Amino acid sequence: MQMIIANTLIEGQVVFLTADAGWTHDIERGAVALSDEEAAALLAEAKQAEKANKVIDPYLIPVSVVDGSRHPTEYREFIRATGPTVPIPGSQTGHH
Numbered sequence: 001m002q003m004i005i006a007n008t009l010i011e012g013q014v015v016f017l018t019a020d021a022g023w024t025h026d027i028e029r030g031a032v033a034l035s036d037e038e039a040a041a042l043l044a045e046a047k048q049a050e051k052a053n054k055v056i057d058p059y060l061i062p063v064s065v066v067d068g069s070r071h072p073t074e075y076r077e078f079i080r081a082t083g084p085t086v087p088i089p090g091s092q093t094g095h096h
Helices: 035-049 075-082
Strands: 002-006 012-016 055-066 069-072
Touching: 002 035, 002 075, 012 035, 012 075, 035 055, 069 075
Parallel strands: none
Antiparallel strands: 002 012, 002 055, 055 069
16 A cells, blocks of 8 residues: 655645545545555656645655554654654644
8 A cells, every 4th residue: 555645835744645636634535556556646646746836745655554544654754644753842732
């Protein structure tokens, strides 16, 4: 199983390609390729979005399903998908 991961051009946030050629922050809503052919088609679609300046650096990542949820199988991608492994001062604290 593979998915496309990228970053939004303006905010730099991690996004996943959806089945309808959109982008989502939710890994569960991203399109999953079950074959090399499907993966190639997703990557081609993502590269078109990159050319249209919608996202930057789209690429395929391997994913697995654990307890009914999708998880990147590589640690780097897991961090990108779920956020930092240590608290970052001033982020997600509810204080503005």
